[in-house]
Amino acid sequence: MMDSDPEIPDHPDRVDSDVDEHPGSGGEVVGRFPSYDSSGDCVLLILSMGIPCWIFLRDGYYEVMVERAHVQAVRKQMEVSSRENAHWPPRPIKPGPQMWRSVPLGYPLVVCAVMGLFYALQHHYFGSGILARVAGLDASAVVDHHQWWRPLTALMLHGDLSHLLGNLGMGFVFAWFLSRSWHVSVIFASVSLSAWLGNSINAFFQYPDPRLSYGASTAVFALVGLIVGNAMTEGVPPAGKHPILRLFFPLLTGIIILGWWGTAGANTDVSAHVFGLASGIPIGVLGASVNRLSGHRLRLLLGFLSAIAFIASWFMVFLVTGFFA
Template sequence: MAMSLVEPAAPVVEEELPAGLVEAGVYPSERAASEHGLVVLAMGRPYWTVATGSGQRLLIEAEVAVPAKEQLLKFDRENLNWPPPAFVEQITYPTDVITPLLWAAVVLGIFHLQGARPGWSAAGALDAVGIFGRGEWWRLGTALWLHGDGAHVVSNALSGVLLFTAVVKTFGRAAGWGLIALAAVFANLLVAALAFPVAYRSLGASTAIFAGVGLLTGRSLRVLSRAEHPHRNRAILVALASGVSVLALYGAGGGAARVDLGAHVAGFVVGVGVGFAAARSCG
């Protein structure tokens, strides 16, 4: 007759609870039990943890058992999916600095030629009366390449290289430049339409630059709106506030008289809409 060499395990005998205490729950670790014990402490009552064969027992006073267990259930529900997943989205587009640098070189070259050809500014600047009164629709695009003075063009060239690199990195080279052009032209159309029939003239690439800020902001809003996150609305507000802050800090021009605040705001607003729509179509 075969005999088993394995002795049956002795049953685990749970210790009797001290008088006046009840078990609120059993948790897999001391840390988990202590985290739940903090809920009891927040009620102004003590707790105890006891290690047993089945886990860490959380003991509380019997007189607060009912309200304490209700609070523990609420704590478990609120932390069901905690910590939440991070807002992470893979960007597969390579960093492209070449095309933004080429853009800046063209802008600087055109400004150099403007000195010898002053008629370019008159013929290519954004002109509300020229567009809607005389049908000179090319001004919506040509105005983005012309500048009024050296400080204006250098500032826009430096800002554009940094900003457009981020846009191209985010949307891809072809899509990024296409969206910048689309948002900037529509922003020029918007600001000219709002000004007409009053005489309004403007030139400069800053409309495109703030359209780029809007594109990045709009895409962020779209990505966050699709995220399953308990603090999604807060994150959306932060993203929008960040874009508006950039507009306020750099778009107002410190109160300078020649700064076209309307064009900057139009570029940002149109960019937000285009960026949101572009991110939606890609998703």
């Protein structure tokens, strides 16, 4: 129907040849465009309604005209189309920083060294499970004696070498995924807060059960929660036809990972994994905004404060047990 030649003469070029009436005597302009190509969407919309139209080149603009009897219907449909396409095309997703830029090799090496040090202290220096008893997650100590540091110190203790290596391996995998979007300092601060909150809730949930638990698996599933929360934030555009589904699928992914890796094993603390994941999701939503809006100094400050929290927690362990006496 439309002439494929972009060169439009100065006289009217009728798009629909089925209408013989000249638009000048009974037509009205419904759109003015700076180029012939830019008028294409308008013309296609009108033709899809079964209404004839014409294109005129006048004063440097291409005017699309229809018969006056169809003006109201055409303009109404143009308004509907404009609303439906207000956010199209969707905003592009900016790729995150490369792994080697955001997480240099030194960071995982430091984590391995620190976790290895505490494993050696737990199993070789102190022995007899002393460190686990004074620094593990004891619900009674947290609830009755307000030992707030145990939810953090318990993350750095492990039952055996396979327990430690398994948590380190899974933790590095999930941290790598999150590092594609987040700065390493924000990851450290967010996972520390999420894991502490998850273990604290778990202590109240287990109370007054005297069971002692420890391990970094709460932090591992807190990382999963952070990824879910971040995906919820990045996956929801300003307008969408099914925003609930866009929130649901990241959550479903987190639940599947929890069911796959977080519920098997005789000594698995399932509630710690559940609360770690649940704590990580809202902090992941908040952390996505902090990572996007905060400057470099604030990110470093968050990481520094998280490190201070771990140091203060272990100081309290040794202080309460009389190690400095």
